[in-house]
Amino acid sequence: MSKNLLPGPDLNWLGLGADKVLYQLDIPQLVEEAIKNGEGTLSSTGALAIDTGRFTGRSPKDRFIVLDDVTRDTVWWGDVNIRFTQANFNALLEKVCAHLNARKIYVRDGYACADPSYKTSIRVITGTAYQNLFANNLFLRPDAEGNTGRPEWTIIAAPEFQADPLIDGTRQSNFSILNFSKKIILIGGTGYTGEIKKGIFSVLNFILPQHRNTLSMHCSANVGAEGDAAIFFGLSGTGKTTLSADPCRGLIGDDEHGWGDDSVFNFEGGCYAKCVDLTFEKEPQIFSAVRFGALLENTNYFPGQRVVDYANIEKTENTRVAYPIDFIDNAVIPSVTGIPKNIFFLTADAFGVLPPLSKLSTGQAMFHFISGYTAKVAGTEAGITEPQVTFSACFGKAFLPLHPTKYAELLGRKMEQHQVNVWLVNTGWSGGAYGEGQRMKLSYTRALITAVLENKLQDIEFIEHPVFGLQMPVSCPGVPSEILNPGNTWENKQKYDQKANELAQAFVANFKQFEAFANEEIRSSLPKVVENTL
CATH class of the missing domain: 3.40.449.10 (Phosphoenolpyruvate Carboxykinase, domain 1)
Incomplete structure (x- = not known):
């Protein structure tokens, strides 16, 4: 048949x-x-639209x-x-x-x-x-x-x-x-x-x-015209897909990669992108990929039409589209590149504590990798009314069959071997916590990442964050200097110190589950918790 x-x-x-x-x-x-x-119907753009039934995640x-x-x-x-x-x-x-x-x-x-x-x-x-x-x-x-x-x-x-x-x-x-x-x-x-x-x-x-001595990674990756590869780690809502989608750089992949002896390579041959509130203006590459051959999951049409209403989340917020990677114009095929020069850990810190950009030592990189921190804000999930600390080991805890320290230590060894820079990027809040401060402007975040990729911070002075020990640049092209040190953006400096201490305590408490298995370099990179901040 x-x-x-x-x-x-x-x-x-x-x-x-x-x-x-x-x-x-x-x-x-x-x-x-x-x-x-x-099983489904064809949308107005030719994509097959289906429902996955009881489970939408x-x-x-x-x-x-x-x-x-x-x-x-x-x-x-x-x-x-x-x-x-x-x-x-x-x-x-x-x-x-x-x-x-x-x-x-x-x-x-x-x-x-x-x-x-x-x-x-x-x-x-x-x-x-x-x-x-x-x-x-x-x-x-x-x-x-x-x-x-x-x-x-x-x-x-x-x-x-x-x-x-x-x-x-x-x-x-x-x-x-x-x-x-x-x-x-x-x-x-x-x-x-x-x-x-x-x-x-x-x-x-x-x-x-x-x-295979190969680090498996839940990340996106891209590469510049000079072959300078970059990796982006980040949980949902931190900007991983958005920030790695750079028209001036080739896309290696958006989700799963391996870092071997002499290459970074995509595990997959396609993309599985979220499409809630998708528009051409916000995500032109993903929007244009929703065509014949693509698979739409759990989306809704406008009434009486086959046009997808991407703002409609009656079935789920986790609406998705799956398409081959060559549906993206600047995709690199085969999806293989060299050893990364820079790695970015993206976090949406809703407490307004972490710097918009900071450089990590090897120990700090392993610690923040094993922590996998971001924050959920009100409205992202039912029942969440104020920011909540979220940790997911190696930015993908749900998919780790081995103990997280195995991946963190392998990252550290590869960093040392290849002299790779690791950066922590806060795409969250500045000048106060969620509800008081402001969300970091995407243009500033892009400017910071571009400065790193173009080696524009090499001769810039860095200062140390007093609690987290992170190295923060004092200036960056295209970014106001006053936002680079988050403590300076708060009107009440004591309130900032208190909030930084609270976040540090959350990091330390989360690390307790890994402490017995972690090496000394990781353990020595924890933030410094101060007993009294007021």
Whole structure:
């Protein structure tokens, strides 16, 4: 029944039959299948618009790792990495495959890691056409038509399958399970495609640091005309995508990368961008990428139209669009560049404490990397009425199978080896906390980053922040000097000192969970908490 002439791969080792397999369909075929199946509709720009159902985001509490000889003594077990038994996995795999055998399934071969020396083959088996389109867009696409041999990793996604927690060992009916011995990612009960993408990211986060001396990173990356690569880390709302999207620099990727012995490379072949409030004026590259071949998730149309209303968040704030990276005009293909010269940690500090730009020592870089700080402000999530401190280790705690210190120490070694500069950039508030101060102007942040990338701060004097010990420039082209030292922007200096002390205490308290595993260089880089500030 296949619409193409490619022979299907051997799936017998999974117990999957081949008579209902649609293999390596191209974009028009997958879109046609999705529409025929009632999975979605075409928007006015030609993008396929679908709903992912009950789940419009990842479900971290339903992500498991199989406990076996490979993972027992290496995985950072806890609330991020939850144990799952081999017996329960084997039984659940058999059930899922039996479920898929009763349906037509979509199979796609691709790979991860744009640097050929790290190439990891992936086979994605899905119960819907739109999930297969997502896999086509996000993973790297092979030059050949396909590979009928057995891949290194297999992803099986069955959104309509519902687990029975009492029998299957899951928490509820949905699940995402990583099996490092069988090299299978098993996903069920959820149609949210981000589980597919982040499953492979977690796999690479486990393998590359341990076996290839390669730092896996939740970051964006770009490169200048002279080959000067830059990396941007940051949690949601800090400006990672916006600040790395520079028309004067080539885009390596927007989310997942590896830093090997002599290269930085994209893990993926596409982008999975948030599109809430998307406009051409704010994000022209992303807006223009929403065309035929792109996949829109959980968006809404204007009434009676096929025009997407990006401001409509009735389904979720986490509206997304997935598209191949070559939909971006300045994308670098293959997405590989050299060792970075500069790394930026982006934080939206809603307390108005951190400088708009500061330079970090190696120890401070490891400390701030393991902290992964930003702040959520009122309105970003239900129930949040005032700024809340948020920490996410290595700016991606949910995807770290290893202890965060492993990644932080590897970062430190690579910094020292290659003499890389690491900068902390506050895209948040200045002159007071959220509600009192002002949000840092994007033009100032861009000017600071540009000054770094163009080596315009080399001869500038730096002074030390009294609490965090960060090195702050006293001047920068295109930026008012008075905002560079955040303490000077507050009318009440004592109030600033108090707020800085409160934030320092939050950093120290968060670090307690890592302290026993951290080296001395990290431990010596904590901010200085003062007992009495008033």
